[in-house]
Amino acid sequence: MHCPFCRHPDSRVVDSRTTDDGTSIRRRRQCPDCSRRFTTVETCSLMVIKRSGVTEPFSRTKVINGVRKACQGRPVTEDALAQLGQRVEEAVRATGSAELTTHDVGLAILGPLQELDLVAFLRFASVYRAFDSLEDFEAAIAELREATGRAADDDDREAVVDAVTGGQEDERGSGGTAQVPVPANAAE
Ligand SMILES: [Zn+2]
Numbered sequence: 511m512h513c514p515f516c517r518h519p520d521s522r523v524v525d526s527r528t529t530d531d532g533t534s535i536r537r538r539r540q541c542p543d544c545s546r547r548f549t550t551v552e553t554c555s556l557m558v559i560k561r562s563g564v565t566e567p568f569s570r571t572k573v574i575n576g577v578r579k580a581c582q583g584r585p586v587t588e589d590a591l592a593q594l595g596q597r598v599e600e601a602v603r604a605t606g607s608a609e610l611t612t613h614d615v616g617l618a619i620l621g622p623l624q625e626l627d628l629v630a631f632l633r634f635a636s637v638y639r640a641f642d643s644l645e646d647f648e649a650a651i652a653e654l655r656e657a658t659g660r661a662a663d664d665d666d667r668e669a670v671v672d673a674v675t676g677g678q679e680d681e682r683g684s685g686g687t688a689q690v691p692v693p694a695n696a697a698e
Pocket of ligand 1: 514545
């Protein structure tokens with residue numbers, strides 16, 4: 511790249527180091543013409559195209575924040591969230607494509623989240639797939655049952671109620687206005 515100071519078309523690398531998480535390399539460069547130094551960062555390009563058409567770099571933090579909202583009140587540790595974030599990033603990077611849609615990212619979240627916590631999964635899926643009725647939740651649970659080969663039981667029904675009310679006792683039966691918490695950034 512050109513020297514940012516004098517636009518000289520060449521530069522010499524004086525130092526290279528990989529960042530702690532191993533996802534990028536920082537290079538210290540010196541311009542052979544004006545001798546000034548600057549730093550470049552080399553990273554594997556992975557952009558996410560939002561529904562609005564805006565493109566932004568993939569962010570593991572955004573994935574984790576979105577999933578964390580769906581996990582409110584659930585027995586899910588920060589460690590488990592971090593691991594899920596890593597799995598999602600590995601999955602989307604493994605596709606080898608440099609551009610993804612938010613839909614692709616949401617899809618990559620569903621699998622690991624289903625393994626992590628079924629209620630959080632239902633909350634997340636309700637936003638991702640735009641559920642708008644109890645029947646949608648029931649259909650999703652029927653799918654889950656089929657996938658897990660598990661018979662319907664009280665836990666499943668409990669999961670529907672939890673998913674719709676956000677798992678908060680004090681929101682239940684308060685005039686029947688069920689609220690689904692929205693993991694705003696996750697499926698944006
Ligand atoms: Zn220069």
